[in-house]
Amino acid sequence: MTNKLKGLSLEQREQLLNTLKTRFEKNMNRHTGLEWAEVQARLENNPEKLWSLNAMEETGGEPDVVGLDNESGEYIFYDCSVESPKGRRSVCYDREALESRKKHKPENSAIDMATEMGIELLTEEQYRELQKLDHFDMKTSSWVQTPEAIRKLGGAIFCDRRYDTVFMYHNGADSYYGARGFRGSLRV
Structure with a gap:
């Protein structure tokens, strides 16, 4: 990269x-x-x-x-990796969230990485479409594009699959976890 x-x-x-x-x-x-x-x-x-x-x-x-x-x-x-891409985990949502952290900053943000790679984060709708093809993120979760209204309030959304159901959740955009990454899309 x-x-x-x-x-x-x-x-x-x-x-x-x-x-x-x-x-x-x-x-x-x-x-x-x-x-x-x-x-x-x-x-x-x-x-x-x-x-x-x-x-x-x-x-x-x-x-x-x-x-x-x-x-x-x-x-x-x-x-289409079974779990959230391993090389894109432990990242907060975007640059603003990254810069707002005072301690224990992650190395990068999902939005910055996606931009550098020339891809876009999946939307919640795209994530749900993906889940119709197979079972993904059974042990991990993935940031998805967050509506501006949620982001303005400091939050971001992520999805995963548990109990044979796709869930959408919220978290502070500055949070990051070893099991949360992001999935991207690319149009060619």
Whole structure:
């Protein structure tokens, strides 16, 4: 993720495409009716998006195609790791929350990391869509995009799955936990 040029070597690109193809073929229920060859062609024409997908992969997100926007023609990728991506845990919600902490600051915030990676946090609606594909965050939780009204009051929202139910909760935006990270989305 530290490459400021946001480029991948040929070897990195081939390795990532192979990983994505394998995951795509293994999880056809996530993208019924879509063809890998079309996804790959789109990815190869968008190297900056490949860089973002690589950042998702490197931080444990296991990105996969979950849909196609028929209007724009963009493929939609979500983090599909079983638990919240390991390389994105122990972060507070955003920069304001990070700066407001006086003691025991986390190293980063979810919004800052997502921005650096070129992705967006899932919305609550997207998170619930993801949960229809499989069971995710059974032991962890994930920050999701927080409505401005809640954020102005110092809070942020996160989701998880417990008791075969998807829950949405609130917490102070400056809180962080070892089992809470964030899931991202990327349109290619």
